[in-house]
Amino acid sequence: MDPHLLRTFVAVARHGSFSAAARELGYTQSAVSQHIAALESDLGTALLGRRPVAPTEAGERLLEHAGPLLLRLDAARADIARLGAAPSARLTVGVSPLATGALDRLPADRTGLIRVLDRAAIPAAVSSGELDLGLVDGMTGPSDPLPLPETGPLTATVVEESPLCVALPAGHPLARRTGLCLPDLADALWIDAPGTAVPLDRLRAVCGPGAYRARLRYEGTDVQGLLALVAAGRGLATLPGAAVAGRDDVVGVPVVAPRLVHRVEALRTGAGSPVF
Known part of the structure; x- marks a missing residue:
């Protein structure tokens, strides 16, 4: 063909x-x-x-x-x-919105162009040579790799892990809880924000049967824009705890079950040189 x-x-x-x-x-x-x-x-x-x-x-x-x-x-x-190419002195880096904190770990003299992209686009862009390095985030088990699409041989390095939380309006009845079980919230109304929060289809895959109904879909990559929708009562979202910190109108309640983490991984091809 x-x-x-x-x-x-x-x-x-x-x-x-x-x-x-x-x-x-x-x-x-x-x-x-x-x-x-x-x-x-x-x-x-x-x-x-x-x-x-x-x-x-x-x-x-x-x-x-x-x-x-x-x-x-x-x-x-x-x-x-x-x-056959000489190694690039300065890297073109793609980063998903919730992985931007990991940019601080990159050597300043190695970083050239930085592009904030939807997390789903980064593995393919690294494989095709559009990016020298990708910083991608997602939800996974503590000892499991991130679920990435099959795009070609890539080397993944864990950069950081952090706890997950459910983002709620500050006045929500569950906002005072010390922990939440995701399966207990299967019938709640959620914001489906695949570019920023944990996608709802991922919640269904990990947490088992449940509706996880989308009240609305947010296709942006601005985390603060998503949190503004949460604060306005438009739905819940699952995010790393650090993403919610510093806001008075949104509370992040830790996820206690199932046992999950938010992870950032650095992706490069086999021909790329280690950075982390």
Whole structure:
């Protein structure tokens, strides 16, 4: 399967348009049509409906494979390129919003560009060579690695661990508790903030059956913006205790069960030099 044809297919499926995909890729619309026809001929099945332009059942299945396949190709190309390149004196660092405190541990003379990114985007950006180093955070068991997407060979180094808490409005009935069990809050209303707080699907995976219903979804990367929503009574959120400190309108009650921690890990490729 030609990866160039596969990239064209992914672009057309994403845009729902041959012309928009052509503009993105720098091809003519005719060339895009030829790519799709060649890929369909190779696989022996139709991948896209034409009116409207949308993946067929076979196309949907191919899309499930296409992202990881193309990412691994990009990761392989970047990894080989690093072998022949001189080590970078100053690093391009990607950091998730709740891992920014770990930046203090980086040598100032090694740090160049710093980009605050959604935590889900960082492993792929390190694998593809877009970042020299990634600082990513998440919730996990004390002895378990962070659950990261499969993007290619990466080396993870634990930078710091801290307790988790449930962020509540200061006047909430549970705000005076000394500890909370997450399964007891499965039927509460939550803010789904995958870029900052612990994502709700992660709570469901770790804590077992339960609704963990989202009252609203926050797609920003500003932690203080999320805490303002908590303070306004829009829902609960699970965060490291340090993220809640210093606010009078939000209380962080420690999570006592299940036994979980907030961890920050530094990600680099095998060809990268250790920093921590």
